[in-house]
Each structure stands twice: as C-alpha cells, then as structure tokens.
Amino acid sequence: MSNTDQRDGVNAGGGRPDDRRRYRPPTCFACNEAGHYAKQCPNRAPRHHQARPSTSADFRGSRSPRRYDPRRRRDSPERDSEIRTTVMKLSKSVSAMHDFVERQNLKKEEKARKKREMKEAAEREEAERLRQEEKEAQAAEKARKRAEELKKAADAEKERRAQMKKDVDLSVAIRLNEMEGSWFQRLHSVIGPLYTTADKNGKKKVIYESGDESEASDTSVTQELSERTSRLQISEKRKRGPEAVLEDSPPMDKPPKRTPKQGGLKPVKLTARMTRARARRPSGTMPLKKTPGRSPTIISPVKTPLSGRKTPKTPKTIRATPPRMPPFTPVTRRALERLRYRNKMIDDLKSLNVVELQKLCKKEGIPYNGKIESILDIADMKVMSKFGTASQENAEVIVVEESEHQGDGSCREGGSEDVAA
Structure with a gap:
C-alpha cells in the first residue's frame, strides 16, 4: 500500500476507510522534544534549531535546508x-x-x-x-x-x-616302691620262719618244711605248692590275704568273719510224762527273811551288769618253736634281683625327655600314656624280657591255721611275697 492510499484512507486489502494508521506525536526539530513542532518551540533561537536529517524513507516529501549547524547547539x-x-x-x-x-x-x-x-x-x-x-x-x-x-x-x-x-611323682613312686620292697624283705626275714601254730584243742602240730635250696627252678616251686595243697584239710582253713585295693575306690568296711563253733550244743531230752517241778531256790538269791506276825518274803538280789559278769577264759595256746629257716630262698632271691633290675631301669629312664620316651615307646610297641606310665611300662617290658613272666615266680607261701584266734600275722605272708615279687 502506497503513501497516497494511506492518506486517503483507502485500504488496499479492501478494509474500512475509517481504519487509519496511527502516527507518533510530532517532534520538535529545534529541541528534539515530542509534543510540538519547531515553529511552536519556545526556544526559537537560531542556535537551538537543528537540521532534520533527510532519509530515503521520508514519505512527506522534501524538506527545507538546514538553517543552523547542530554542532553549535548549546544547552540551557x-x-x-x-x-x-x-x-x-x-x-x-x-x-x-x-x-x-x-x-x-x-x-x-x-x-x-x-x-x-x-x-x-x-x-x-x-x-x-x-x-x-x-x-x-x-x-x-x-x-x-x-x-x-x-x-x-x-x-x-x-x-x-x-x-x-x-618328676616328684615319679621320684615318690620309685621311693615308695623301694620302701615297699625293703619292708617286705624285712617282713619276710622276721615272720618267714613262723609258719606253724598250735591248736587250742590240743590237735597235732602242723609243721611244714620249706623246700631245699637246690629247688630254684619253676618246676620245684610248682611241686612244693602241690604238696602243700594236698596236705590241707577242712579244719585247717587258710585265711584270706589282704584284698587288692583298686584305684580311685573308697575303702569298704566289712564285718569280721566268724566261724561257727562245732559240737558246742547238747540235744534236748524229751519225756512222755509231765513232772512237777521241785520248789528250788534260784541260785544267787538271798534267804527268806522271817518277821513275827508276817509271811516270809524273798529279798531279790541286785542284778550284776553284763560288763561285770565273768566269762570263761579261753585257754592259752602254746606256740611251737619252728625250726630255724634261711631268710632267703632262691625264689625270693630271684624276686629281689628282679625288683632291683626294675628300679635300675626306672632310674635310667627317668632322665629321658618326652620325645625320647615317645620314640622308645614306639620302638618297643608300647602306647604312650604319659611320662610316668610309659616309664613303668617300659621297665616292666625290660624286666619281662630278661626274667620272663611274673606268673612263674609268684611263690605263694601257704599258711595253715589250726586255731581261730592265732595266725593272723602269718596269714598275710603269702600276699606280701606276691607284692614283693
């Protein structure tokens, strides 16, 4: 749309004629303020006028030439x-x-x-x-x-x-073993000759002679035991030796063993008719006390306590003097050698340490159950390999008892020699 059409109010697109373009307010070229023209400017001095620049887009036609130089403009x-x-x-x-x-x-x-x-x-x-x-x-x-x-x-x-x-336990065990051996040796030397006793009823004295010293072999010991056993009788009952004490077992108190007396009671005689008992004053009573005008009374005696009653004394037994016997026999001598050899082996093994003991147990084929047990097992193995089994040399001395109250010391001799062997 051209400028002429815009001024005439004609719209090229067929718009309404009253729809006109709105322009900006006028601007003064003198003071460059909007709202008035240059001729209406209050500052109409020539120095305040400014030349309006001409542009190619100016649609209002040509303008008058500049009347002043804008560079010379001065402010108020x-x-x-x-x-x-x-x-x-x-x-x-x-x-x-x-x-x-x-x-x-x-x-x-x-x-x-x-x-x-x-x-x-x-x-x-x-x-x-x-x-x-x-x-x-x-x-x-x-x-x-x-x-x-x-x-x-x-x-x-x-x-x-x-x-x-x-070490202390081992030393104590060895020392106790030595003391036990010496004690049994002394006991055997003191009580060994006393093999016989006398019966209180006057029975025949039983005297057993020990075997000859030449019978040192195992066969002689067996024969001697067989002979002594064959001469035993029922009345010559041997008392048992001391019972073996088990480890970690408390002692048991048992009542003393008693043997009933034989032939001490008499049979009672029975009669077919009844008889009247005679009036008999009991023994130990006081005589009748007679008082004039009263019936006779019987004075009862004071009872004697049981502790004061007299009991028949047992006749003393007469001990027979046994023949003098040698303190040692070949069997006991061999047992003593065996004990000494065992103690010597224990002393030698005591100085070894645990490793050496384990090696020695492995070599001998013995299980290792501690130092003390292993030392005792090895010593027993050495003794058995040198002297043989202990069952061949356990010479038990059989003691025959003829009285119920005698022979207690000699009855324990067989068990003591078993322990010593």
Missing part, C-alpha cells in the same frame, strides 16, 4: 544544572555502589578466611585425632605384646610346674 543553564545534578547523583550512586561492592568483597574475603580457618582447624583436629589414634594403637600393641609375654611366661611356669610335679 537549567538543563546544565539538571545534568550536573544527575551527574552528581550518578557519581554518588557509583561511589555508594563502589563502597557496597567493597563491603561485599570484604564480607566475602572474611567469609572465605573464616572458612579457610575452619578448614585448617578441622585439618589440625583430624591430624591430632590420627596422631592420638596412632599413639593409642601403639600403646595397645605394646600392651598386647606385654600380655603375650606374660602369657608365655605363665605357660612356661605352668609347664615347669607340671614337669616338676611329674
């Missing part, structure tokens, strides 16, 4: 004062802004400094904590090592005490 004093006021305000605002920016920068720097100080303090605390933890770890490690050393020392002391206890 009021405008200069306004400009100065504005400049002063702007300078104040700029200075205020500068101060504000500086304050903000100072705040940021202070905040950054505090943050940096806090970070440094946290780092120092972390370093101090790590150093403290390291120190505590070192102290804990030192305490652990100290505890391990104390535990090792305690274990060593415990092992030393256990070893000492084993």
Whole structure:
C-alpha cells in the first residue's frame, strides 16, 4: 500500500476507510522534544534549531535546508544544572555502589578466611585425632605384646610346674616302691620262719618244711605248692590275704568273719510224762527273811551288769618253736634281683625327655600314656624280657591255721611275697 492510499484512507486489502494508521506525536526539530513542532518551540533561537536529517524513507516529501549547524547547539543553564545534578547523583550512586561492592568483597574475603580457618582447624583436629589414634594403637600393641609375654611366661611356669610335679611323682613312686620292697624283705626275714601254730584243742602240730635250696627252678616251686595243697584239710582253713585295693575306690568296711563253733550244743531230752517241778531256790538269791506276825518274803538280789559278769577264759595256746629257716630262698632271691633290675631301669629312664620316651615307646610297641606310665611300662617290658613272666615266680607261701584266734600275722605272708615279687 502506497503513501497516497494511506492518506486517503483507502485500504488496499479492501478494509474500512475509517481504519487509519496511527502516527507518533510530532517532534520538535529545534529541541528534539515530542509534543510540538519547531515553529511552536519556545526556544526559537537560531542556535537551538537543528537540521532534520533527510532519509530515503521520508514519505512527506522534501524538506527545507538546514538553517543552523547542530554542532553549535548549546544547552540551557537549567538543563546544565539538571545534568550536573544527575551527574552528581550518578557519581554518588557509583561511589555508594563502589563502597557496597567493597563491603561485599570484604564480607566475602572474611567469609572465605573464616572458612579457610575452619578448614585448617578441622585439618589440625583430624591430624591430632590420627596422631592420638596412632599413639593409642601403639600403646595397645605394646600392651598386647606385654600380655603375650606374660602369657608365655605363665605357660612356661605352668609347664615347669607340671614337669616338676611329674618328676616328684615319679621320684615318690620309685621311693615308695623301694620302701615297699625293703619292708617286705624285712617282713619276710622276721615272720618267714613262723609258719606253724598250735591248736587250742590240743590237735597235732602242723609243721611244714620249706623246700631245699637246690629247688630254684619253676618246676620245684610248682611241686612244693602241690604238696602243700594236698596236705590241707577242712579244719585247717587258710585265711584270706589282704584284698587288692583298686584305684580311685573308697575303702569298704566289712564285718569280721566268724566261724561257727562245732559240737558246742547238747540235744534236748524229751519225756512222755509231765513232772512237777521241785520248789528250788534260784541260785544267787538271798534267804527268806522271817518277821513275827508276817509271811516270809524273798529279798531279790541286785542284778550284776553284763560288763561285770565273768566269762570263761579261753585257754592259752602254746606256740611251737619252728625250726630255724634261711631268710632267703632262691625264689625270693630271684624276686629281689628282679625288683632291683626294675628300679635300675626306672632310674635310667627317668632322665629321658618326652620325645625320647615317645620314640622308645614306639620302638618297643608300647602306647604312650604319659611320662610316668610309659616309664613303668617300659621297665616292666625290660624286666619281662630278661626274667620272663611274673606268673612263674609268684611263690605263694601257704599258711595253715589250726586255731581261730592265732595266725593272723602269718596269714598275710603269702600276699606280701606276691607284692614283693
């Protein structure tokens, strides 16, 4: 649409004629203010006029030539004062802004400094904590090592005490064995010759002679036992020896063994008719006491307690003097040699340690059940390999008892010799 059509109000698109284009308000070319024209400008001085630039897009036609030079334009004093006021305000605002920016920068720097100080303090605390933890770890490690050393020392002391206890037990066992052997030897030398006793009823004395010294072999011992056994009778009952005591078993109290008397009662005679009993004063009663005018009374005697009653004494038995017998026989001498050899082997094995004992047990084919048990087992094995089995040399001395109250010392001799062998 052309400028002419726009001025005429004709719309090229067939619009309404009243629909016109709205223009901006007029602008003064003298003062460049909107709302009035140059001829209406209050500042109509030539120096205030400005030339309107011509453009190719100007649709209002040509304009008059410029009447003044725009470079020579001068502002009014009021405008200069306004400009100065504005400049002063702007300078104040700029200075205020500068101060504000500086304050903000100072705040940021202070905040950054505090943050940096806090970070440094946290780092120092972390370093101090790590150093403290390291120190505590070192102290804990030192305490652990100290505890391990104390535990090792305690274990060593415990092992030393256990070893000492084993040595003491072994020494005590060996010493008791030696004392037992010497005690049985002395008992045999003192009580050995007393093999016979006398009967209280006057029975024939039983005297058993020991075997000859030449009969040292096992066959002679067996024959001697057979002969003694064949001469035993029912009345010559042998008392049992001391019962074997089991380990970890409390002693048992048993009542004494009693043998009933033979032929001590008389049969009662029975009669076919009843007879009247005669009036008989009981023995031990006082005579009748007669008082004039009263019937005679019987005074009862005071009863004697059981402890005061007299009992018939048992006649003393007469001991027969046995013949003098040698203190040692070949069997006992061999048993003594066996015991000495066993003690010597125990003394030799006592100095060995656990490893050497285990090797020796493995070599001999004996299970290892501790130091003391292994030493005793090895010693028994050595004794058996040199002297043979112990069943061939257990010479039991059979003691015959003819009285119920005699022969207690000689009855235990057979068991004592068994233990000594």
